[in-house]
Amino acid sequence: MSPVPRPTLADIARAAEVSTATVSHALNGTGRVGESTRRRVRETATALGYGAAAGTRTIGIAVTTYPRAWSYTEVAYFSRAITAATAVAHTRGYALTTLPADRAADDAWHSLAVDGMLIMDSPRGDPMVHALRARGIPLVFDGVPGDPRPGDHWVDNDHDAATREVLDHLAASGARRVALQSGDGDEHYARAVTEAYAAWCAERGADPLVVPFDVADAQGRSFDALLRGPGRADAVYAAYDPGGRQLLAAAARLGLRVPEDLRVVCASEDPAYAATRPPVTTVTLDPERTARAAVGLLVDLIEGGGAAAPGPVVVPAALLVRASSRAQPAAG
Known part of the structure; x- marks a missing residue:
């Protein structure tokens, strides 16, 4: 059998009543092409089987x-x-x-x-x-x-289980007021982590302390109120990648030692956290x-x-414990 000829840019141009240059721009998202023209070209290409005919x-x-x-x-x-x-x-x-x-x-x-x-x-x-x-x-x-x-x-991942593992680890290390830095997006991850944290706090009769994640807050100033005063948080779980660095920056500004004064855990896949001072405990998803x-x-x-x-297909998360959240020896 003879192969079915592939539609070309010229075929699409004729069908859409535009130039081949316009077709190229519309399909590649380049050039100055009106939105209605861009849509018509793409719909025409799809109708002609442009991608499928080419075996793509x-x-x-x-x-x-x-x-x-x-x-x-x-x-x-x-x-x-x-x-x-x-x-x-x-x-x-x-x-x-x-x-x-x-x-x-x-x-x-x-x-x-x-x-x-x-x-x-x-x-x-x-x-x-x-x-x-x-x-x-x-x-x-x-x-x-x-x-x-x-x-x-x-x-x-099982975000409830992973969050509880982090919080239990911080409590076992000696933390008494554990806070959460969580996202403000509407994705399931932010909701699941925040809900698990709130439930964990309720089970212990503790007030939840939640700080919204701000990707632009390189100095961690959103933590200042949380980390000051006699009732300050002594541990924070940052559920988003930059949070660990933000916490280290905030601790340095406020004169807090990590982990002696502040224990830090961050959900991140960045291997550089193993080389920070101190190395930061992370959760890998x-x-x-x-x-x-x-x-x-x-x-x-x-x-x-x-x-x-x-x-769902459930992929296990893992807690990689480093110096930033380890228990400290009791004072002699």
């Missing part, structure tokens, strides 16, 4: 928690997850495309040429999820989806294992061959 098999990956321009690839967790996801995708015969965070509300989701999508930290009301569900695109989530449906697949499992599920869904039952 592509998985998309995006983080949609914060609908603004930010480089999540610079965050250790996402960077390591994307590297692992790319390796698995290539092994299974798929390209992997990393989408910008600020495209979550873009109409391009309605014509994005992907065979499946791995969505990380999807919040409630996620417009990208709504658009891709409407198109029947297979989805797998890193973290519980904000709007889960029967049949959804996701890979996640194992992004490589999470990404490998998620891409494997997604490819199985795309190919219709034996995907696991809907619901």
Whole structure:
């Protein structure tokens, strides 16, 4: 049998009644192309089977928690997850495309040429999820989806268990007033960690002390009120990557010794925490294992061959204890 001819840029241009240059700009997200024209070109390309006809098999990956321009690839967790996801995708015969965070509300989701999508930290009301569900695109989530449906697949950690392990460790090290630095996003991770912390405090009759995470607060000034005075916190669990450094900076400014005066634990995949002064205890969520499992599920869904039952795949977290949270010898 003769192969079916692949549609070309010229074919799309004729069908969409634009120039080939406009087609190129519209498909690559470059140039000055009106949004209605860009949408029409992409819809035409999809209708003609442009990607499929060329034999392209592509998985998309995006983080949609914060609908603004930010480089999540610079965050250790996402960077390591994307590297692992790319390796698995290539092994299974798929390209992997990393989408910008600020495209979550873009109409391009309605014509994005992907065979499946791995969505990380999807919040409630996620417009990208709504658009891709409407198109029947297979989805797998890193973290519980904000709007889960029967049949959804996701890979996640047991954040309740991991948070309690951290808090119990801090209490066992001698901490009496343990605070939490948590995110203000609407993703499941922030809610789960905060809820676990609140429940742990309630079980001990302690008042919860929660400080909102601020990525721009390099000096840790948001901790100042918490770390001053006779009733100050003597331990903090920072649930986001920069929090450990922010706490070390705050302790240095306020004349607090770590861990003698302040015990610090941070959820992070950054190996540099092993070399800070003192080395910071971290929680690893194992992004490589999470990404490998998620891409494997997604490819199985795309190919219709034996995907696991809907619901969660749980990846264990691990507490890596270092000097910043170790118990101190009792005074003689």
